[in-house]
Amino acid sequence: MGALTIWHNPRCSKSRETLALLRGRGLAPELRLYLQDPPDAQELRAALSALGLPAAGLLRRREKRLRELGLGPDSPEPALIAAMAENPILIERPVVFSGARAAIGRPPEAVLSIL
Numbered sequence: 337m338g339a340l341t342i343w344h345n346p347r348c349s350k351s352r353e354t355l356a357l358l359r360g361r362g363l364a365p366e367l368r369l370y371l372q373d374p375p376d377a378q379e380l381r382a383a384l385s386a387l388g389l390p391a392a393g394l395l396r397r398r399e400k401r402l403r404e405l406g407l408g409p410d411s412p413e414p415a416l417i418a419a420m421a422e423n424p425i426l427i428e429r430p431v432v433f434s435g436a437r438a439a440i441g442r443p444p445e446a447v448l449s450i451l
Contacts, residue, residue, distance in 0.1 A: 340451075342441075343370040343383075343431040351430040354441030358432070363451070365432065374424035380417050383431060386438035391416035394440070396428050 342365045345351045392409040430441040437450040
């Protein structure tokens with residue numbers, strides 16, 4: 337298995353639950369506090385590829401910042417990726433990466449499919 341990494345926000349209950357689930361299985365994922373260390377556009381494109389999702393699939397649609405930017409799920413892909421890179425609060429959390437695969441931990445058990 338490749339490196340196990342979680343884009344983590346310790347203030348998010350789903351992120352904490354996903355991390356606890358992984359640790360409960362004896363796994364020690366690398367933590368990336370993505371709000372402090374945001375992924376750039378290239379990393380976001382790679383994450384979307386690993387997830388098999390369009391940019392809108394990684395977007396926190398109810399986030400106030402999205403409306404402030406005048407964007408929504410139907411906005412062009414490059415605009416959404418750029419917005420997430422500049423405003424990491426827009427990125428759905430948590431995202432778990434295992435090698436070339438990734439899953440969003442909503443619900444937390446969803447990440448088990450990539451382990």
